[in-house]
Amino acid sequence: MSNTEVIGRTTTARPRALATVLLSRRGAVYLPTPAVVPDPAGDSGAALLEADLVDRGYLLAPPLRAALAALDARAMGAVGRALLHDIDSALGADRPHVPLLRDFPDSTPHDTYAHYVDRVLTVLFQRPEQPCVLCGTVDSVVPVSPCAHLVCGSCFDGADFSACPVCERRIDPSDPFLRPRRPRRQLFRRVAPPERLRLLSYGGDFTARDADAARELDTLLARTGALSPQDTDDLEALLAARTRDDLDRLPATVPGRETKARLVAWLLADPTAVPQALPVAAGLIDTATDVLRVLAVRSGGDAGLVEIPRFAAVPRPLRRALLSVLDTLDPAQAAQDMRRYRQAWIHAAERLHPFEHANRFPRAALAFAALRGTRLGDDALSATLRTAAETAAHIDVTGPTAVAHSWSGQVEAALAARDLAGALTLLEQRPGELVRRLDHLLRLTGEKDENGSRSAVRALERVVPRVAPAVLLSALGAVRTRDREQVARVFFPKGAAAKTHVADDNRPALPVPLVRTVVDVLTAELLRRAGQAAPVDVAVVDAALDGLVAPFTERTASRALVTLPRGSELAVPDGRTLRLFLHWMESPTSGTTDLDLSAAMFDADWRHVGECAYTSLRYAGEAAVHSGDLQDAPPPLGASEFVDLDLELLGAAGVRYVVAVVYSYNNVPFGDLAEAFAGLMVRDQPGNLGPVFDPRSVEQRFDLTGSNRACVPLLIDVQTRTMRWLDVVKGVTGTHHAVWRHADALATLAHRLTDLFASGARVGLGELAVWQAAARAATVVLRHTDGSRSVYRRRDGEDVTGFAARIGSPDIDAPIGAGVEDDGPSAGPSLAYLLRGDLELPDGSEVFALHPLSQDAARVRLLAAADLVTALAPR
Known part of the structure; x- marks a missing residue:
C-alpha cells in the first residue's frame, strides 16, 4: 500500500507505523502480551511464518520464535501479516511484477529492429477479418481492448505478452488474446544463502517498543547534519507516536538545523499543548534562519528552505514567542541571515508583524527594518529603531534608511583585495565558513608566502574545535588531493535533488608541505574527538x-533498502546474473506515463559501445537482455521492467563500465506517480529459472521521487566486479528520452564521479x-x-x-x-x-x-x- 495520499497536485506523506520504523532501523519485532494458555498450534504457526520469512531472506531469532509461538492464533495472524507486509514493502515484493514479456529473458527478441518493423506494419496494413499481414494466417487476427489494435495470435504469443504487442500498453486482463502464462521453470526450491539472511530480533512488548522508539528519536535528534529523506520519515513517525507530556526528556540543544526545525514545528503543532511546549521550542531556536525554517515546516514546506511555501497564519502567542527569540539576537547578524532569504523573510514579516510589537521587541524590529530598508523619519517607530541601534553594532541609522553592513560582503572584499589577514580575522568569527573557504585561503597565501601559510594554519588550528564534523571531513578530503592538479571539479549544489555539476578545474596545485600540514591539523582534530567516547x-x-564513503549531502539521498552512502563501491556478490528492476504505477495526476529502465555500455576509455534499452532489447546476444518496454502503468498492476546483465559475457564483448539509468520517456516527474521504485538483484539461477522477481535476491531497492525525470543510481565496473552507488539525478528537457541520446553526458558524469570518489577527495x-x-x-x-x-x-x-x-x-x-x-x-x-x-x-x-x-x-x-x-x- 502506498504511504502517500495525492490531493490535487499536492502529495502528502502519512507517517509510517512505529513497528515499521523500528523493524527497518533495528530489525526488531515487538509483540503483544501472550495468551495465558499457549495455543497448541503456536509452534506450527511460527514455523509457517518463518518459512515465509526465509523466502524473503530473513530469519527469526530463537527468543522471537518462542514469543511468536506463545501468541494465540488471532494475534499470530495479525503480527505475521503486518510483518510480511513491511518486509515486502522494503524489498519491493508487495507489488506484482509482470514484465511485457512474461518468459523474459528467453523470449526477448534477438532483433529489436525487426520486432519494431512488425509492429509498424501491423498498425499500417492490418485490416479486420483479413489474413495476418505478417504471416498470412487466416482467422488469427483479433482486436485487443481497449486500444483496439489488430493483433495476430500466431505472430504474437498471448501466453508471453502481458500487454498489447503493438502499443505495449496494458490491456483488459480478461481479453481473449491474453492466455494463461506458462509456468517459469524451477530446478528446485532454494533459500537465500546464509550470508544474505538477516536476523529478526525480539524487541519485547509494547512498553519496550516505546522505550526503543525514544532511544531512536534521541539518536536522530543528535545527528549533526541534515537527515536523509528516510531518516526524516522515521523522525516524523517517531514524533507522531510520542506525546507532549514528557518534554523534559527532549535534549536542550539539537545540532542539526533542519532536524531542530521539524522538532520545534512538532512541539507547536498541537494547539492544546502550546503553553507547555512554547518555552521549550523557544529555547531551541538560536538563529534567525531557525525561525524561518520553523515557519516553513509549519506551512508544509521543506526545512532545508530549498522550496519555501506560502506561510500559514501564525497565532498571536507563537508570533510573540518567535519575535522574542529574534529580539535576543544581534540585529546585524539577524539581518545578514535574513538577507540570504530576503523574499521569504518579507513574506514572513506579513505573518509576524514585527513593527506592531516594536516597543516590546525593538531589536527584532530593527533587524526587519535593516532587511527591508525601512525609511526613517520623525515617527515613534523610527525613534524606537534609532534607540535600538545604539546598542547594535554594524547597523547604521544615520541616513534615511536603516542599513546593515554585510559580514559576507566584508569577507568578499578582503578576499578580492588579497587581504589574507583581514579575511582570516572575519572568518574566525564563523569557524565553519573559514573551513569551507579553506582552499581559497590556501591559494591566497601563494607558494612562497610562508608567513601567510603559517597565519592560515594557525587560524585553522584555533577554529577547528568548533566546526561540525561533516565540514571537517569534507575539507580534509578536498585538501589532501590538492597537491596535484585535477582535470575536473564535481559540485553537489544544494537542492531538492542530488544533482551534480562538472566543471574544468583550473586551480593550481597547492604546495605539498602546506597540504601535509593542513591534513595533519584536520586529522589530529578528528582523532581527538574520536577519543572522547568511552574506551x-x-x-x-x-x-x-x-x-564505502562517509555520508555527505544526505538530505538528497534516496530512500533505500540498504543505506549506502553516495559514492561507495562494493564487490558485486557472486552470482551468474545481475538483474536491474523497475516498477511504477500511475496516479490520477500523472496520466499515462512511460518510465524506461536502461543500461549504457562503455569501454575502458569511456567510449559508448552500446546499450540495453527499449531501442535495443539485447546487447551481445545474452550479455544484456531487456524484458520489453511497457508504455503505461495503470493500477492495480502497474508496470515492471527488467535488465539482465551477465558480467562475463559483457567483459568478453569489450564492455568495461555499465551505467544504469531510469528515464521518464514523456517527462512526467517521478513524484507525480502513485509509486515508483527500482533496484538490483543478484540471480543465482540462469535464464528464466525461478520467479522474475525474487525477493531473496534483492541487494538494493530505492524509491524514485521528487520532480526528477532521470535517475542514475549505480555504475558497474565489469572488469573489477564492483558496483559504485552514485544515486544522482540527471537534468533532462523535452520528451522521448532514450539512453543513446544522452550517452556522452552519461559518460562524462559517470567518469568524473568515479574519478572523484576513487581519488580520496571524500x-x-x-x-x-x-x-x-x-x-x-x-x-x-x-x-x-x-x-x-x-x-x-x-x-x-x-x-x-x-x-x-x-x-x-x-x-x-x-x-x-x-x-x-x-x-x-x-x-x-x-x-x-x-x-x-x-x-x-x-x-x-x-x-x-x-x-x-x-x-x-x-x-x-x-x-x-x-x-x-x-x-x-x-x-
Missing part, C-alpha cells in the same frame, strides 16, 4: 569498508572506523577480504595518530590469521565496524554493519553510517 579493549574493523567510512577504533581501543583487529586478520596493539608511548597510521600497515603485533579470541579478553570485542554482521559479539557492543545479518538489536547497539560522523561532533 574499549578490542575493536574489529573490516578492510572491505575502505570502499573521506572513507573505513578511515572513520580506523580512527575511532584507534582512538578508543587498546587492540584493533583488521579483518581482510580474504578471511585473514591482522592484529594491532597500542604500544607504550604510542599516541593515537601513530597508532591509527599503523593500522593497515605490515607493522603488526600478532601473526596474520590470528583470531579475535586469541588477542582480547574472553568477552571478545565490544566495538566493531563490519561490512556484513557475521561476527559473534558480547552483549552491549557497538556495531556498524552495512548488512546487519546476524546482529541482534536486542543484544547490541546498531550504528548507522551517519552515527560514525555524529560521534565526531565537538563537545
Whole structure:
C-alpha cells in the first residue's frame, strides 16, 4: 500500500507505523502480551511464518520464535501479516511484477529492429477479418481492448505478452488474446544463502517498543547534519507516536538545523499543548534562519528552505514567542541571515508583524527594518529603531534608511583585495565558513608566502574545535588531493535533488608541505574527538569498508533498502546474473506515463559501445537482455521492467563500465506517480529459472521521487566486479528520452564521479572506523577480504595518530590469521565496524554493519553510517 495520499497536485506523506520504523532501523519485532494458555498450534504457526520469512531472506531469532509461538492464533495472524507486509514493502515484493514479456529473458527478441518493423506494419496494413499481414494466417487476427489494435495470435504469443504487442500498453486482463502464462521453470526450491539472511530480533512488548522508539528519536535528534529523506520519515513517525507530556526528556540543544526545525514545528503543532511546549521550542531556536525554517515546516514546506511555501497564519502567542527569540539576537547578524532569504523573510514579516510589537521587541524590529530598508523619519517607530541601534553594532541609522553592513560582503572584499589577514580575522568569527573557504585561503597565501601559510594554519588550528564534523571531513578530503592538479571539479549544489555539476578545474596545485600540514591539523582534530567516547579493549574493523564513503549531502539521498552512502563501491556478490528492476504505477495526476529502465555500455576509455534499452532489447546476444518496454502503468498492476546483465559475457564483448539509468520517456516527474521504485538483484539461477522477481535476491531497492525525470543510481565496473552507488539525478528537457541520446553526458558524469570518489577527495567510512577504533581501543583487529586478520596493539608511548597510521600497515603485533579470541579478553570485542554482521559479539557492543545479518538489536547497539560522523561532533 502506498504511504502517500495525492490531493490535487499536492502529495502528502502519512507517517509510517512505529513497528515499521523500528523493524527497518533495528530489525526488531515487538509483540503483544501472550495468551495465558499457549495455543497448541503456536509452534506450527511460527514455523509457517518463518518459512515465509526465509523466502524473503530473513530469519527469526530463537527468543522471537518462542514469543511468536506463545501468541494465540488471532494475534499470530495479525503480527505475521503486518510483518510480511513491511518486509515486502522494503524489498519491493508487495507489488506484482509482470514484465511485457512474461518468459523474459528467453523470449526477448534477438532483433529489436525487426520486432519494431512488425509492429509498424501491423498498425499500417492490418485490416479486420483479413489474413495476418505478417504471416498470412487466416482467422488469427483479433482486436485487443481497449486500444483496439489488430493483433495476430500466431505472430504474437498471448501466453508471453502481458500487454498489447503493438502499443505495449496494458490491456483488459480478461481479453481473449491474453492466455494463461506458462509456468517459469524451477530446478528446485532454494533459500537465500546464509550470508544474505538477516536476523529478526525480539524487541519485547509494547512498553519496550516505546522505550526503543525514544532511544531512536534521541539518536536522530543528535545527528549533526541534515537527515536523509528516510531518516526524516522515521523522525516524523517517531514524533507522531510520542506525546507532549514528557518534554523534559527532549535534549536542550539539537545540532542539526533542519532536524531542530521539524522538532520545534512538532512541539507547536498541537494547539492544546502550546503553553507547555512554547518555552521549550523557544529555547531551541538560536538563529534567525531557525525561525524561518520553523515557519516553513509549519506551512508544509521543506526545512532545508530549498522550496519555501506560502506561510500559514501564525497565532498571536507563537508570533510573540518567535519575535522574542529574534529580539535576543544581534540585529546585524539577524539581518545578514535574513538577507540570504530576503523574499521569504518579507513574506514572513506579513505573518509576524514585527513593527506592531516594536516597543516590546525593538531589536527584532530593527533587524526587519535593516532587511527591508525601512525609511526613517520623525515617527515613534523610527525613534524606537534609532534607540535600538545604539546598542547594535554594524547597523547604521544615520541616513534615511536603516542599513546593515554585510559580514559576507566584508569577507568578499578582503578576499578580492588579497587581504589574507583581514579575511582570516572575519572568518574566525564563523569557524565553519573559514573551513569551507579553506582552499581559497590556501591559494591566497601563494607558494612562497610562508608567513601567510603559517597565519592560515594557525587560524585553522584555533577554529577547528568548533566546526561540525561533516565540514571537517569534507575539507580534509578536498585538501589532501590538492597537491596535484585535477582535470575536473564535481559540485553537489544544494537542492531538492542530488544533482551534480562538472566543471574544468583550473586551480593550481597547492604546495605539498602546506597540504601535509593542513591534513595533519584536520586529522589530529578528528582523532581527538574520536577519543572522547568511552574506551574499549578490542575493536574489529573490516578492510572491505575502505570502499564505502562517509555520508555527505544526505538530505538528497534516496530512500533505500540498504543505506549506502553516495559514492561507495562494493564487490558485486557472486552470482551468474545481475538483474536491474523497475516498477511504477500511475496516479490520477500523472496520466499515462512511460518510465524506461536502461543500461549504457562503455569501454575502458569511456567510449559508448552500446546499450540495453527499449531501442535495443539485447546487447551481445545474452550479455544484456531487456524484458520489453511497457508504455503505461495503470493500477492495480502497474508496470515492471527488467535488465539482465551477465558480467562475463559483457567483459568478453569489450564492455568495461555499465551505467544504469531510469528515464521518464514523456517527462512526467517521478513524484507525480502513485509509486515508483527500482533496484538490483543478484540471480543465482540462469535464464528464466525461478520467479522474475525474487525477493531473496534483492541487494538494493530505492524509491524514485521528487520532480526528477532521470535517475542514475549505480555504475558497474565489469572488469573489477564492483558496483559504485552514485544515486544522482540527471537534468533532462523535452520528451522521448532514450539512453543513446544522452550517452556522452552519461559518460562524462559517470567518469568524473568515479574519478572523484576513487581519488580520496571524500573521506572513507573505513578511515572513520580506523580512527575511532584507534582512538578508543587498546587492540584493533583488521579483518581482510580474504578471511585473514591482522592484529594491532597500542604500544607504550604510542599516541593515537601513530597508532591509527599503523593500522593497515605490515607493522603488526600478532601473526596474520590470528583470531579475535586469541588477542582480547574472553568477552571478545565490544566495538566493531563490519561490512556484513557475521561476527559473534558480547552483549552491549557497538556495531556498524552495512548488512546487519546476524546482529541482534536486542543484544547490541546498531550504528548507522551517519552515527560514525555524529560521534565526531565537538563537545
